[in-house]
Amino acid sequence: MNYKNYFSALFLLLSAACFANEDIKTNSENSSKVFYLEEKLVSKEISVDELNDENFSSKIEEGYVLVDFFAPWCGPCRSFGPIFVKVAQDMQGIATFYKLNVDKASKTTSEYQVKSIPTIVLFRDGKEISRHVGSLTEEGLKEFVESNL
Template sequence: MSEIHLNDATFDKEVLEYKGVVLVDFWAPWCGPCRMLGPVIEELASEYEGKAKICKINTDDAAEKSTQYRIASIPTILFFKDGELKKQLMGLQSKEELKKQLDALL
């Protein structure tokens, strides 16, 4: 399974109303570190299929949610559980760190 692409209109349903763990990658196509993180996000989507929802949201297309969550730099990764924000990581992260955060919430 591939990651779920969100926008301002789908964010609440896919993330805040979801019962379970969700990783949301705030990114943009012009961001070098974001592009480096892309393959890692895709791998996590496959590895955590059925356990956690792995999502991406393009900050250029989602100004409302980027503002709401005070996204000051990208990539920024938000972790939610049962619709509640649990953790925020800024900057390029290793796959191991992202797995550690996901596993802690599962």
Template structure:
């Protein structure tokens, strides 16, 4: 299952390895379609990469820190640094390929 991040847990979760973070909100239609894909990916990538999500309504500081203007936005981090940013609905294969490219 994707890890729900807050401003208190964000840094420690992205500082090592590869982490995909889904910026979403409960009222966002495309986010509702993205979430099951992210959850499925979380199970498949367990032990290789961390899959996480941030509710932008609850954590606006993190969203603005990374320039998230529209959701869903998915940001791929490697050892704490953003290496890729995808805006809009993404397929599981596209996300998986991007993650594997950073492993």
């Protein structure tokens, strides 16, 4: 009699484990589909190129160009980075957006007298037309660009 209870309990545990394993497979299949969809969404985003001392002048000389002077260790810069990329995507064709790491481009940073970061500078045909020091919201950044075009 003791063996019957033992085998019954073992059968129930194995059955539950099999059903649980089926759920795991289903969830795993769904999560890979979700990952695939997320991958597709990410691929539609544009990237913002990073400038340096060597290519800075040539990249800002034509049209409207917005440059984000930043540093990777700067908290407000890290918060502002995704906003800058989102607005760059939204304003594609209106202005060209670039980032400049102040730690890697000290000559340009000094030349444009950037003392605080993040600093965004708007250029038109190579000449500075406006700047903003500090982080902005998405709406604030769009307004800054549009008001200076």
